[in-house]
Amino acid sequence: MDGVTDASSLPEKVLLSSLITHLFSSFHAGDTSLGHRLKLAYFRCLSYRKRSDSETSPYGYGVHETGENRRTCLGFGGVKSLRSLFSFRFQSSLVCFPQRFFHHFMLHKRASEASVANENSDKSTGSDLASSPIKKRRVDITDSASDKSSIVASGSSSSSGFIVVQQLDMAFGNSNRQEIDEDLHSRQLAVYGRETMRRLFASNVLISGMHGLGAEIAKNLILAGVKSVTLHDEKVVELWDLSSNFVFSEDDVGKNRADASVQKLQDLNNAVIVSSLTTSLTKEHLAGFQVVVVSDISLDKAIEFNDYCHSHQPPIAFVKADVRGLFGSVFCDFGPEFAVLDVDGEEPHTGIIASISNENQAFISCVDDERLEFQDGDLVIFSEVEGMTELNDGKPRKIKSARPYSFTLEEDTTNYGTYVKGGIVTQVKQPKLLNFKPLREALKDPGDFLFSDFAKFDRPPLLHLAFQALDRFTSEAGRSPVAGSEEDAQQLISIATAINTGQGDLKVENVDQKLLRHFSFGAKAVLNPMAAMFGGIVGQEVVKACSGKFHPLFQFFYFDSVESLPSEPLDASDFAPRNSRYDAQISVFGAKFQKKLEDAIVFTVGSGALGCEFLKNMALMGVSCGSQGKLTVTDDDIIEKSNLSRQFLFRDWNIGQAKSTVAASAAAAINPKFNIEALQNRVGAETENVFDDGFWENLTVVVNALDNVNARLYVDSRCLYFQKPLLESGTLGAKCNTQMVIPHLTENYGASRDPPEKQAPMCTVHSFPHNIDHCLTWARSEFEGLLEKTPAEVNAYLSSPVEYTNSMMSAGDAQARDTLERIVECLDKEKCETFQDCLTWARLRFEDYFVNRVKQLIYTFPEDAATSTGAPFWSAPKRFPRPLQYSSSDTSLLNFITATAILRAETFGIPVPEWTKNQKESAEAVDRVIVPDFEPRKDAKIVTDEKATSLTTASVDDAAVINDLIAKLDQCRHNLTPDFRMKPIQFEKDDDTNYHMDVIAGLANMRARNYSIPEVDKLKAKFIAGRIIPAIATSTAMATGLVCLELYKVLDGGHKVEDYRNTFANLALPLFSMAEPVPPKVVKHRDMAWTVWDRWVLKGNPTLREVLQWLEEKGLSAYSISCGSCLLFNSMFPRHKERMDKKVVDLARDIAKVELPPYRRHLDVVVACEDEDDNDVDIPLVSIYYR
Known part of the structure; x- marks a missing residue:
């Protein structure tokens, strides 16, 4: 492939030269000691003894003795082992190996910094920031624009919150250069979002104490994808540790706990640098980290480290955690001022406005489509309000008297324009500034415990x-x-x-x-x-x-x-x-x-x-x-x-x-x-x-x-x-x-x-969407109908034409008619034989969806249409649509049509030409498609009933139409080769190369554009349409x-x-x-009591008479016995008395057609009973054992 080199073919010197070049490009050119530290790191790597291939780990780790300390570091197991690290494309390999090389570079950098550290390290000084490796990182604060604007817009206290966010970005190296593997992290992205993930990718974390708790913390952070995790411990592994630390084995007993943890934790995520530190931990070690987690250390030492972290500029977040048997504790200190950018992680709540009053404190009601989730004191912004346009200025406003469908605005609207229609109200997420106490103070004044x-x-x-x-x-x-x-x-x-x-x-x-x-x-x-x-x-x-995502634990938690x-x-x-x-x-x-x-x-x-x-x-x-x-x-x-x-x-x-x-x-x-x-x-x-x-x-x-x-x-x-x-x-x-x-x-x-989750009415999804969820629900439905269900129906018909058409004739309903129409279209006028045919189909599909259907809708219901009661038809939550105009210069439209054509080609087994990757050639091919003029139908029927369950209406002519369609199908079949089959495409959300989400996101966003609904990117579309948890x-x-x-x-x-x-x-x-769990409901009868957990067992393969007698002994008269949906006995039916001496199992086999496989030993029956006073008694399930 052009521009891609297989690194395994390169000489070792070229590889190392490329690595050093990569490192030089990543750091500030003005650092005069950079070359020296690179040399130290390089020779340290090469100094480890060469190991045989059988001794080398999958990531090239070797064990090296350094004085009394035994460290796990990157060693080269010969050129073969080095090249095995680069057996994939060189472009992507730079993400893997230089990180480990960088680790040794950073160790020497920190060591040199520690040797010249200010003796008065307890006091916060500018040298703390200067000595940190973060000073060399180019800061790009544009990534956080949305976060910062939300802070300013929400009226956060002064500018300190903004300053803290700037410090957060500086400290954590916020940058657009951080690439997120969306396939790997899709579920996590759905929780955190891209901005949080980028900050994670730039964060260095120290974990001190590698017992079971340390391993669990490290595992979770490495999976999350922080930049680096350094594991610290001076102790060695004991057999005792194997009760809680999943990375240790009996072979690790006697090894340093941090060293023994590195390799297995590194295996969790190669994009994270995992290293070990086995010397005594000092304050100087902490400067290069954004977060320090300590466990299993004395309180005095924890206070010393916390004092340093708290006063450092910028502050280093400090967490102390301990687990002692069945007791645990956590203490958090994120510094004197910490900005929480999103306190709960929930999406901002919204509402669709129905009315706004002109008064001293405006009363606002919303449509009853969904309950409002606002709370008193929330800040909200308004958009799309017609008439009272003064509210559309984007200014956050405080509300009170929040109710399920209304609230009061703390603003005088007396002199504003009169509300006409429309409007969306959206909650503004308010950041929060927290002032943490250092551990020294918090011990004496812990505040409220969690x-x-x-x-x-x-x-x-x-x-x-x-x-x-x-x-x-x-x-x-x-x-x-x-x-x-x-x-x-x-x-x-x-x-x-x-x-x-x-x-x-x-x-x-x-x-x-x-x-x-x-x-x-x-x-x-x-x-x-x-x-x-x-x-x-x-x-x-x-x-x-x-x-800054989510509210921190403030500050102690005990359990x-x-x-x-x-x-x-x-x-x-x-x-x-x-x-x-x-x-x-x-x-x-x-x-x-x-x-x-x-x-x-x-x-x-x-x-x-x-x-x-x-x-x-x-x-x-x-x-x-x-x-x-x-x-x-x-x-x-x-x-x-x-x-x-x-x-x-x-x-x-x-x-x-x-x-x-x-x-x-x-x-x-x-x-x-x-x-x-x-x-x-x-x-x-x-x-x-x-x-x-x-x-x-x-x-x-x-x-x-x-x-x-x-x-x-x-x-x-x-x-x-x-x-x-x-x-x-x-x-x-x-x-x-x-x-x-x-x-x-x-x-x-x-x-x-x-x-059950509330489902949008079918008419809303298909004709009157008012949010992106409706658009994406419709898009996935169309995707499955066009590319999965219709090809599957075609194959079902072609495999058994007679049986298939007979079943359709037997059904004889509107759904059968609709299915047959789709099959005929697919095999007749919409049948594709070349990729140009597929492109034509996709272009006409665009015209149908986003132009013609919208023109028909607004022809049937013009903007001034009224309901039978005289109310405006296009009132909230309905949004009046506008047809789109295709232009090949709009790449989003072109990309959608191309992706749709590619999937259409896949269903027909048509090769996709290389020119589809060229925007100009694709645009020219689409422009060649002749699009017929549209004429609206006066008799078109559009479902508006929210209770309707189908968009297809029944007709007295259904049977006749079905017969005609079957005849047409027979003609189509004879024009096909005997082995012709289509390929149904099942939606797969987690493969970004298969065009599935390109089509679904395109469908949804084009529809959103029709209805002036904010569009979403492909990742957000994947979360919603893919129903990603x-x-x-x-x-x-x-x-x-x-x-x-x-x-x-x-x-x-x-x-x-x-x-x-x-x-x-x-x-x-x-x-x-x-x-405490809720106990089960207790049912009582005489001196008996039972719950849903009880099951009455009757052994010996009894007859019906024996079952009734057994119940009579309990003071119960059975009037009905059933197995599944079949009635085995009912006292009201005289003929059922003839069954009294038959085995219940035989009755179930003969009447209920119950299969009794050899692995089953009993039969369950439901018995309806009365007591002596003719009151119904709910008894447990009765199990009759016949083996």
Whole structure:
């Protein structure tokens, strides 16, 4: 290919020369020490001993001894290994290798800066900024224009917010040069947007403390795509660490924790520079980072680092996070002034105006098409208002008295023009300026704590005290408290009591010694579920610090899950280490409980983002890792590129492979004792031969990792039937929820349903759209009709002409007529044989959609048309359309027609000529198309009824027309070759090279242009038309961590309903809301009681008479027994009494035609009963066992 060189063919010297040239072009030419640092970095890379190809990692990492420190750095395993890095196109390879070379360059740069650092580093000076590598980055603040304008427009306090945004852009190197791989990050882009992603790509993050929490934070940030992550730790890997850190294996024991983490974390995302730092961390190390995350360090050291970050110019965001057993804490300080550009991440709310009054405080009503989501105090702007045009000036205005369909404007409109019609009101997102306190001050004055569980309203102040007491204990004893040690627990309690005495207003009224005892026992352990949960929270806080997107945690958050502890007390010996990878977990739960985890039989449904996290968590916890345990995971999906930014067990080379197989293999690599089986079956009624009665009855627990409601409801019904615990969770962008479904203790998942999403009326979508969603819904419908459904119907007809036409004649309705008309058009006058034919078809399709149909609509309903009541027909929310005028100079129109023609050619198997890539030649070809004049029809019928379900109207002539069409089809068929078939095109949103989104976005935007609706880019169109569910790694990690904390309770088996928690969280706000699950509804009869969890079982293959007698013994008279939709017995039918001595199973087989496969042992029937007083009694499902 022209302009593209295969780098594997280049000499090594040329490669290295290209790399150095690339680096020189990336930095300021005035840096006189640049060449020296390049040399140091270059020779440092080459100094590592050459390794054999078998020793070299996929990314060329080698291990080098440097004094006492063992570092993992980039080494060349011979020229062959170097060239393997460049076995793809040289243009794209510059994204990969120079980043690693740049890492060594930056290490030497930071080292030289540290040697000349100002001795008074605690004080903020200009030299701090000067010594930072960010000073060499060209700053381009134009990217943030929209953010800055929103701050100014919203009336943010003075200009300080604008200054903070400028500092944010400077600190994070905001630049248009950052390219976003939209295929990889599409789900994340739907949450963050391009601007946030660009800031992430320019952010350097330091994580200190590479136990399980550090690994989880790093994983989430690397998947998100920050520029670099530096891992710091001075400690070595212990067997203990394998309970929580998924990157460690037993082979890593004794290695430095940071070094041992680099390679596996780097594998998650090659676009991120991942490096390690193993020396003692000092303030000088912090200068080159935008965010510093510390864990597992003393409070004094944290205060020292935080003081430096807080006073640095610009401030360095600082996060301190710790997980201690079942307790966790987070502290955030993003500097003296931090601008939150988008506090919640939601789209600005809008409304369509119906009326505006002329009065002192204008009353504004909106159409009842959708409820308004405004709140008192919101700022709004107006557009498209006719009559009262003074409101169209773009000035934000404050509202009050917000109601579902109206609000009051705090503005006098008495002297404004009189409102005529139209108008859109749009919320203005208001930025927020936060003033963070440094840790030194916040410890003494923490302000309001962020609560998560209002059943523990007094818990955060106590945990604030507990973590300070633990720090003092560790400082004095030189170690953490010993698990199960009463002596250490009492010492920690004494320290906490002493601290509490001197706290003044912060004094805790009741120092809960039992809670502190639990805290002490687990203080040394990092548990995987806690690490996963807090890894999600902290990872999101880092993203906020990098971008200003979402509201930060302000400033302390404490959490505990002591309810997860075993219900039975344990002896201190049970906590003792066993020289096992689970020792950390054993130190909290005991060895007996660990055995329960290992012997669990688990069914995980789904292995996508949630599924990957669950498998990782359970492998680390030891779930199903014993001789009696087993985990079955199933997923019928395959891996796509867009999965890689969240589903962290997958890599580039796994694309196209089965998710479940790859995920299971990766999870087994985390823990080789993981007894896991991967299946590729969908869970549903059609696979009950795979997941049969024996399978479900043998399970301990079911963990859902699904992305659709129907599948969840089916699994819920199976768990309900077999009385198995179900752990449910889901995510939507930064939001997540968990629900515990516990037999006989809680309601089931299907007991409560979300209301169905509101669907726009068909007439609105097809004739009267008023927002881009309507346009995109119509565009996808047209895409599928033209390119998928019609070709599929053609093939169905050609495969079986007689059967197909007979079915159409039998239907004889308007839909059959419409289908046949489309097939005839496709095989007759619109049949394409050359690409020019396809281009002609596409050009005429444009004319039909955006010119002729609009002319017909406004001919039938002119602008001054009125309804039957005399009201204007074109009143809100309807928008009066205008036909488009084609011009080849409008590239958007030309590109749409070309893309449509290419897909039309694909359906007919016609090659696409090379000249379609040339705009001039394409324009000339389109201009050659003869477009016939349009004449509006006086008898045209346009559906305006919002309740209509079809655009096709029935006619008395349908049968006759169908017969004519069938005759025409027969003629067309004889003009075709016997093997002629079309290729239906199924919409695929995640391939930007297939023209699908070009056509859909083009259709939608041309239609939006007809109706003066704001257009959207292709990415936004993909989100809406592709129904992409926004997703990020952080909320997924948090959800799975919370579920696994509940899994402890389920597998223990002795917990009450008040111990369980359902959770709703929104990391954007942030908001954490935990509540006890709702119990199931109880039905009572005599001395019996049952819930939806109960199922009455009758064994022995009984007759109908025996079933009725069995119910009579319970004081119930059955008057109806049914199986599926068939009635087996009804007391009102005399002939049914003849069935009394027949087996119920035989009745079901003979009457209901029920198939009884060999894997099924019972038959379920629904029985309607009455009590002695003739009152209906809802009894449980009755299962009749015949085997």
